[in-house]
Amino acid sequence: MLQSFSLFRLVCWIILALILAVTLAPFWIVIKTALMHSADVFTHSTDLWPNDATVVNFKRVLGLMSTEESIKAGGSGAKVNFSLAMFNSFVFTGLIVIIQTASAAASAYAFARLRFPGRNVIFGLFVASMMIPGVVTFIPNFILIRDLGWLNSMLGMIAPFCLMQGFSVFFLRQFFISLPKELEEAAYLEGASYFYIFWKIAIPLSITPLITIATLIGINMWNEFLWPFLVAKDESHQVLTVALQSFKSQTPQGQPDWTGLMAAISISILPTIGLLLLFGRNVVESVQFSGGK
Amino acid sequence: MSESSRWLAALWRPFSQTRRAETFTAYALILPALIGFSLFYALPTIRALELSFTDWNMMRPPKFIGFDNYVKLWHDGRFWNGMKLSLYYVLLNIPLQTAIGLFLAVAMDRLTRSIFVRSVVLLPYLLSNVLVALIWLWMLDPLLGVVNHLITSLGLDRQAFLGSPNQALATVAGINIWRHMGLVAMLFLAGLQNIPRNLYEAAMVEGATEWQMFRHITLPLLRPVMVFVLVTSVTGSFQIFDTIAVTTAGGPQDSTNVIVYYIITNAFSFNKMGYASAMSMVLAAVMVLYTLIQMRVMRASDSDLA
Amino acid sequence: MKRTTLWVALGLASSFGTAQAVEVKYMLWDANQLPAYQQCATDFQAKNPDITIKITQAGWNDYWTAITTGFVSGTAPDVFTNHLAKYPEFAKNEQLVDLAPMIARDKLDAGAYEAGLYEVWGRDGKQYGLPKDWDTIAFIVNMDMAKQAGVSLDDLNNMDWNPKDGGSFEKVVRKLSVDEAGNNATSDKFDKSKVKTFGFQTPGGGGMMGQTEWSYFAVSDGWKFHDKVWDNNYYYDDPKLVETISYLAGLPDKGISAPYEQTKSLGPDAMFVGGKVAMIPQGSWMISYFKDNAKFPTAWVPLPKGPSGKRATMFNGLADSIWVGSKVQDQAWQWVKYLGSADCQSVVAAKGVVFPAIKGMADKAMATQKAAGVDSSAFITMSKEQTFLAPIGDNGSQVDDIIKTAFESIYIGKADAAATLKDANANAKVNELGK
Known part of the structure; x- marks a missing residue:
């Protein structure tokens, strides 16, 4: 029995090592390609180490070279305004995280604890909204944002996401229901208002799930592509995913400029790595917590 | 801070004993979400339904054409092909992704x-679909990619x-498995960590093998997590879009022209907003139906455990 | 009371506005051409201090999404570079300003442009764009490889082609195809499974136009897209096209082209630059790309003569259009007129990036390219052979999608060309009717 146990551990180690390798290998390929001369792509694309490493690709995607020089180095002359795109991504994500978390917490608490006419119907509708595929509301929302004159503005980019999302409300409601009622009842008997109870008692007890839902919203919004792509074409409002896709489609005849693209990707990954280094435990635990109530 | 909340508390107090205060507070709390829901979910859904009965290319006013769009999609082979591909994609994606995630979780546990x-x-899950798709597009290039070099x-x-055409959809599934297996593993790991250790100890005393323990303790107790993972990943998977937009654009030979991609192409490339809306309504009907069936099944399994 | 002050304020603001420069937004997709048109804009502003030009550039796919969503959202540029495959839909939906009255008023001479370039942008007496450039197709050859294979420039300049045995074109391509053991494809020892460099690579499907892909082969075989522009009865099911496509789809089986499914993402341009293929077709707008990227001697050669006895090429041109939603149409017209004028086109010619639309300017562009070490005369040669226009019809993007998918089935899926094209042609028509 002891033998089978250690054999099992061995198998586990192999699975884990294999998956870690498969997870990490692409990052190495990205960085390695980013460090190659674009002319070497055809002859050395499969080398595991860049021979004659260069930072020219980083320079050209960051716009540190003139358009002519950059085209000579094998690019399309296109660059990515990284600081602006990252700033836009941060603002876009940040605003949605804050507003949606607050709004979801408030409504989830009401659904969990307060009795009011129409509660079940409204909650049912919120839950049902999760079933509607995004593509359905996509076209009318685009028209709505246009009619409001919010195209090419941060307001138009965040509006459909920031107030309500079924999952956030549902998730937090489940949590509030599971919270012991005693504290709130005690406060109620002492004459505290419902709002006071929500704000002063329920919220402080819910910091962990609030961080969880904020993290999940943050991950999703940081990666959102199609909506900002259609609503905010203007370079001044492009988020990172949109900037990257338009960089990819810059090259003549649509052939990707691989070395430039990999340099752009390497830079785009940095905020994510930074997030993991700083808040790794929070992020990981938030994601884990999202499934097991 | 505390002063202002005490002030708030005082403000609310006179009403707090009454039912009206409760209703009032409740509506105040759900108001932002309710506005968001009405403006960006309810209204657009109704509007999409309305558009689905029109011929509209965005450039001219919509023209009412009754059920023409629905008749057209009934006869549109590419629409049904898209539905079929999306379903097929779910089958390629979910079982393997869930299995890898599960074994990875067990190993890490x-x-x-x-x-x-x-x-x-x-x-990988923290990177966007666009980014992941670009990375793999490069690695999987038939002539220059490192994967073919290994092969x-x-x-x-x-x-x-x-x-x-025979491999593209499966490859897209593979790319998304790479992005999502860690996420699935994390969810399972959380579930595993909730299983009391003494169950395993007791089983070992009785001489159970690792496989028996996995089969009879781990799997049944992971059921709620499993349900959660399947519910969220199947609906997401059926709506696959980003990865396809970046890697194959629906090709080659329509082999990755899944339903959402086909709808978006009709809307924003062919400017057929009415037709795209009609197709999205059918898709919505399918998704709602699926979710309702699933809720039935879940409810049944809940009562099973109780 | 308040209202009057508001109106006064607005009136003041607008009178200030005329004193200030009016901004005209201009959009184009080719980053290579940006510097040339930026120069035009600078010159234009110097002459018209009351107008400023704001140029935006976006890659091909993003470009058209930006234009169409821009029409809807009111954010489209005032002036934009237009394409023959796209403009019919815009014109039909009344998104483009009819330039004919302004052309008549300002007495512009349509005859100043190379033949045909002006006419294709008009329908029923209306004019939707003013021509700015033209392009033809030629082959570019890796001359190091040609030399090794014993193929002379003369051989390359005088190729002929037919769908039966490929003619001297295929002989040249066979000589240029070399396997890892060093045998070329004329030899029996040539190993199809271990090809080191391919002789020729077509870019594959190509959609309804097949501009660089197959149109020149098919037309030199006696095929045509349709009887006249705007005719929605296409001939995609014609036996001439069927035999052409079958021939092209068969090249990989002979080991002289790489399989399409493997080259789709990389594309012939990158393969050529990377030394994986010796000869590819490409348009004149790509001259500078190869000059900058190919690290070996190259030559542009005319396309082969077909069974019709002639070489054939699509003669295509871009034009600038004005969006109806533009609030500064007068200024926009000034800019369009300038773009189509000799002043701007000579600047474009001097950059040598494309051939300008005004007669005689092409020589200037060619001289620039020559000075940079590129002989682009093959494109001029092609423009004097049998030239044909791109197919123009309604619902272009949808027809394009249908034909593209059909070609992919033939190239990759090894579907029967005759049956596949018959279906596709029927579908293209049904779509017209079903609209």
């Missing part, structure tokens, strides 16, 4: 709690992957 290992495993150096034939 046994070996390490390291936050570093968990961060690495989760890393040919093992003496096997070069594979076209995203360029082949």
Whole structure:
């Protein structure tokens, strides 16, 4: 029995090592390609180490070279305004995280604890909204944002996401229901208002799930592509995913400029790595917590 | 801060004993979400339904055409092909992704709690679909990609992957498995950590093998997590779009022209907003139906456990 | 009371506005051409201090999404570079300003442009764009490889082609195809499974136009897209096209082209630059790309003569259009007029990036290219052979999608060309009717 146990551990180690390798290998390929001369792509694309490493690709995607020089180095002359795109991504994500978390917490608490006419119907509708595929509301929302004159503005980019999302409300409601009622009842008997109870008692007890839902919203919004792509074409409002896709489609005849693209990707990954280094435990635990109530 | 909340409390107090105060507070609390729901979910859904009965190219006013769009999609082979491909995609994606996630979780549960290992495993999920798709597009390039280099150096034939109608959809599924397996593993790991250790100890005393323990303790107790994972990943998977937009654009030979991609193409490339809306309504009906059936099944399984 | 002050304020603001420069937004997709048109804009502003030009550039796919969503959202540029495959839909939906009255008023001479370039942008007496450039197709050859294969420039300049045995074109391509053991494809020892460099690579499907892909082969075989522009009865099911496509789809089986499914993502341009293929077709707008990227001697050669006895090429041109939603149409017209004038086109010619639309300017562009070490005369040669226009019809993007998918089935799926094209042609028509 002891033998089978250690054999099992061995198998586990192999699975884990294999998956870690498969997870990490692409990052190495990205960085390695980013460090190659674009002319070497055809002859050395499969080398595991860049021979004659260069930072020219980083320079050209960051716009540190003139358009002519950059085209000579094998690019399309296109660059990515990284600081602006990252700033836009941060603002876009940040605003949605804050507003949606607050709004979801408030409504989830009401659904969990307060009795009011129409509660079940409204909650049912919120839950049902999760079933509607995004593509359905996509076209009318685009028209709505246009009619409001919010195209090419941060307001138009965040509006459909920031107030309500079924999952956030549902998730937090489940949590509030599971919270012991005693504290709130005690406060109620002492004459505290419902709002006071929500704000002063329920919220402080819910910091962990609030961080969880904020993290999940943050991950999703940081990666959102199609909506900002259609609503905010203007370079001044492009988020990172949109900037990257338009960089990819810059090259003549649509052939990707691989070395430039990999340099752009390497830079785009940095905020994510930074997030993991700083808040790794929070992020990981938030994601884990999202499934097991 | 505390002063202002005390002031708030005082303000609310006179009403707090009454039912009206409760209703009032409740509506105040749900108001932002209710506005968001009405403006960006309810209204657009009704509007989409309305549009689905029109011929509209965005450039001219919509023209009412009754059920024409629905009749047209009934006869549109590419619409049904899209539905079929999306379903097929779910089958390619979900079982393998769930299995890998599960085994990875079991392995990690046994070996390490390291936050570093968990961060690495989760890393691909933290990158956007667009980014992940670009990375793999490069790695899987038939002529220059490192994957084909490995394959040919093992003496096997070069594979076209995203360029082949037979492999493209499976390759897209593979790319998304790479992105999501860590996420699934994390969810399972959370579930595993909730299983009382003494169950395993008792089983070992009785001489159970690892497989028996997995089969009879781990799997049944992971059921709620499993349900959650399946519910969220199946609906997401059925709506696959980003990865396809970046890697294959629906090709080659329509082999990855899944339903959402086909709808978006009709809307924003062919400017057929009315037709696209009609197709999205059918898609919505299918999704609602699926969810209702699933809720039935879940409710049944709940009562099972109780 | 308040209202009057508001109106006064607005009136003041607008009178200030005329004193200030009016901004005209201009959009184009080719980053290579940006510097040339930026120069035009600078010159234009110097002459018209009351107008400023704001140029935006976006890659091909993003470009058209930006234009169409821009029409809807009111954010489209005032002036934009237009394409023959796209403009019919815009014109039909009344998104483009009819330039004919302004052309008549300002007495512009349509005859100043190379033949045909002006006419294709008009329908029923209306004019939707003013021509700015033209392009033809030629082959570019890796001359190091040609030399090794014993193929002379003369051989390359005088190729002929037919769908039966490929003619001297295929002989040249066979010589240029070399396997890892060093045998070329004329030899029996040539190993199709271990090809080192391919002789020729077509870019594959190509959609309804097949501009660089197959149109020149098919037309030199006696095929045509349709009887006249705007005719929605296409001939995609014609036996001439069927035999052409079958021939092209068969090249990889002979080991002289790489399989399409493997080259789709990389594309012939990158393969050529990377030394994986010796000869590819490409348009004149790509001259500078190869000059900058190919690290070996190259030559542009005319396309082969077909069974019709002639070489054939699509003669295509871009034009600038004005969006109806533009609030500064007068200024926009000034800019369009300038773009189509000799002043701007000579600047474009001097950059040598494309051939300008005004007669005689092409020589200037060619001289620039020559000075940079590129002989682009093959494109001029092609423009004097049998030239044909791109197919123009309604619902272009949808027809394009249908034909593209059909070609992919033939190239990759090894579907029967005759049956596949018959279906596709029927579908293209049904779509017209079903609209």
